[in-house]
Amino acid sequence: MNKDQLLQKYLDHSLTEEEKTLLEKEIKENPDFQRELEEAYNLRKAIIAHKKEELKSTFKTLEQPKKRPFITKLISYGVAASVFISILIVVYFLINSPVSNEALFAENFEPYRNIITPIERSEESAHNKSQEYLAFYEYETGNYETALLEFTRLYESEKTSYYLFYKAICELQLDKVDAAIGTFLIHQKLNDTFKEKGKWYLALAYLKNNDIVKCKLLLEEVIKHKSYNYTKAKKVLESITTN
CATH class of the missing domain: 1.25.40.10 (Tetratricopeptide repeat domain)
Structure with a gap:
């Protein structure tokens, strides 16, 4: 398994015990890899923040009344609701994905x-x-x-x-x-x-x-x-x- 795969699995919190050992070994042997992990972690936090801003914008859009035919409104709200739910699901899993004790260490x-x-x-x-x-x-x-x-x-x-x-x-x-x-x-x-x-x-x-x-x-x-x-x-x- 290469470094990129290890990095991705670390961010997804899906490392096996064997992969955790490989990650620790890589960190010990390559100090730069520790910085890569930190940068990736910070990027993940930035993505979460960006998604939150998107979510706020979606709420504002939904709150603005517009004069449209009833059916058009239903369709528009349906599309907006789908987008809203999709964003909400992504944000939920990003925010609630626990940081492992191994990663914190x-x-x-x-x-x-x-x-x-x-x-x-x-x-x-x-x-x-x-x-x-x-x-x-x-x-x-x-x-x-x-x-x-x-x-x-x-x-x-x-x-x-x-x-x-x-x-x-x-x-x-x-x-x-x-x-x-x-x-x-x-x-x-x-x-x-x-x-x-x-x-x-x-x-x-x-x-x-x-x-x-x-x-x-x-x-x-x-x-x-x-x-x-x-x-x-x-x-x-x-x-x-x-x-």
């Missing part, structure tokens, strides 16, 4: 940036460096499997809390959602400077896992305290509440 998730160890962008720079440097080097270059192993080892040996945060991000990126949730929950008990960021990512992990009750509770907490990504949290909460 894909729209809002991106790995948190490395703010711990500055990385030199060259292959040779990773040699003869500390284990922490190597972990963040793999993280920044997208080698999340290796980064996950390194962050796990680092936390086991040093118990530094932010290693857990980045470990959980790697797990979420690798679609190890249950593991990510478990790691984020442990991290939430440690009260470091990444705790509020962890709440946002834990909410996304619950969203991806279709645990909407826990997702909503965390999003409400993020919004209440205006913590990390609270404006995005508002939009996600609105989407899952209206779906």
Whole structure:
């Protein structure tokens, strides 16, 4: 299946589990594809808005009295009613087509940036460096499997809390959602400077896992305290509440 087909099925909310996996893989391997999804989603919203305007115009036309023979009026109203019903059906399905939790996750998730160890962008720079440097080097270059192993080892040996945060991000990126949730929950008990960021990512992990009750509770907490990504949290909460 090519990218265009995946994109269309994503907008129609008709992806199979296998196709969802392909979509996630495409997003991970091709950052530009994420932008294409967002542009297509925004276009869809614009179409809905346009259809609403058409609907308003149709109402105005129907409301304007015109002096015509009775039969002509009936025919005219019949045609207008048919057009109106057709537009109404299109608008209804466009508006009421639910956005999947998977799509919401894909729209809002991106790995948190490395703010711990500055990385030199060259292959040779990773040699003869500390284990922490190597972990963040793999993280920044997208080698999340290796980064996950390194962050796990680092936390086991040093118990530094932010290693857990980045470990959980790697797990979420690798679609190890249950593991990510478990790691984020442990991290939430440690009260470091990444705790509020962890709440946002834990909410996304619950969203991806279709645990909407826990997702909503965390999003409400993020919004209440205006913590990390609270404006995005508002939009996600609105989407899952209206779906």
